[in-house]
Amino acid sequence: MSHAAPLFTLVAGETSGDSLGAGLIRALRAHYPQARFEGVTGPLMRAEGCESLADIEALSLFGVSEVVGQIPRLLRLRRRLAAHVLSARPAAFIGIDAPAFNTGLELRLKSRGVPTVHYVCPTAWAWREGRTRHIRRAVDRLLAIFPFEEAFFARHGIPVTYVGHPLAGELPRHPNADTARRALGLEPGARWVGLLPGSRGAEVSRLGRPFLETARWLTRRSPGLRFVAPMANARVRALFEADLADYPDVDVTLIDGRSREVMRAVEVLLLASGTASLEALLAKTPMVVAYALSDSNYWIARSLSLIKTEHVSMPNLLAGRALVPEFLQQEASPDFMGPWLYRLLHAETARRRQIDAFDGIHARLALDADARAARAVVDLVEARP
Incomplete structure (x- = not known):
């Protein structure tokens, strides 16, 4: 030829x-x-x-x-x-x-x-x-x-x-939170936290309630916090809405899709491990990551040594260290995730540690x-x- x-x-x-x-x-x-x-x-x-x-x-x-x-x-x-x-x-x-x-x-x-x-x-x-x-x-x-x-x-x-990574070349190195909030119609003066419980039904079934329990934990300690959750599809939205009905004291705005804009608009993120954690890193938004397999699948994966890595989230794999907190299985609970999110909302040093590392990783990927x-x-x- x-x-x-x-x-x-x-x-x-x-x-x-x-x-x-x-x-x-x-x-x-x-x-x-x-x-x-x-x-x-x-x-x-x-x-x-x-x-x-x-x-x-x-x-x-x-x-x-x-x-x-x-x-x-x-x-x-x-x-x-x-x-x-x-x-x-x-x-x-x-x-x-x-x-x-x-x-x-x-x-x-x-x-x-x-x-x-x-x-x-x-x-x-x-x-x-x-x-x-x-x-x-x-x-x-x-x-x-x-x-x-x-x-x-x-x-x-x-x-x-x-x-x-192609996405690192597409997304801006220094995103603007105010622009993202205006585009989404979110109140600019409020303190927003993003909840991303996953893009598949099984993930949302396991993480929806722990995420909402954690939102309640934060609301009680920081009154006035607002939460926004981008929903990947109609099935995920239906599952999450069913859980949300039991949390009338938590202020959650649901948005169809637009997860990248949500990531840029909020101060901190609680999200399911997966591609979203890389997108959150590129958005330079401090995060806490949760991971939940079914108990039987997790037991099989660990007992057969199928999972080889020390970390599960992409930010930690790319950093080669525990850059963002990861909470697996039973640890994906408000007692573990809540204090870390509170710290990322209120301690500038903890926020900067993540953001500066994210920026360096972005440069290496673009x-x-x-x-x-x-x-x-x-x-x-x-x-x-």
Whole structure:
């Protein structure tokens, strides 16, 4: 194939992957203006001119029960994609996240001579480290979005390039709380605390009440505090509203979506561990993080040593230390979370310790990930005869 007009096949697994794919396509076009793109796409990738072989919704699955029921269909889709790619022989196949689907596909393609790239490292550094053997056989180049991932995968003999995190390049280094409050219609003079109990029903079922109990704990010690909770979807809102009915003494404003604006608007955050903790870090908002699996899942994960890391929240993983308080399982209660939130509301030194560290991490993540990822793909393509 001519390097002047190469074909690239990209398979994205969810909304975040659609955004990564679109940015990568734009950056690859700077190197190859005549390049063609195809794959499993979302609306952002299609807007960049990527031909759709299947819609991203085909891979967007949550929860074991959903996945199990879909396995036959997913295997058929993977076989169809493999046959297509082996026929089309693209300059590179790029799997974006969705490791359960993509690394199996990459393994098949790499063994047949198609260069493979996997964008966003599987979390083998956190659990199931044995997956690294499979990844090493499946990928020619792994693209890491967090700096600590590069050393981990390199140690396992996997070619890896740290490209930075695209979100760190998109979000402002110095966000303005007043602007966010005006945009959300929140009273500018009040003291606002953000509650983010999670984006999935199971999380909200476990954390909704502990978060509201903690809000009550704070209200009794700081009268006049106001709380705002962005709701990820209608199901989450219904669950949280049902809990909220038992807390008439707590002033909570519910907002549909707009979690990033809420993060910028408030003084402190209480949130479920996950992607939200990275977004909160980039918003420079002091936080307390809670994490709750079902008791049986947590017991299995710990007893089988599936969880490898000392910390669970992204700010602490990126800092390499206990930068933000984390409260797991039974410790996710007002007795533990309340005093820390109170401290972050009232002690400037505790606030500054988090905010200054967040700013330094933001700088290390903002490296123009699209351009660096494209450069790594180009280097792989150009190294081929």
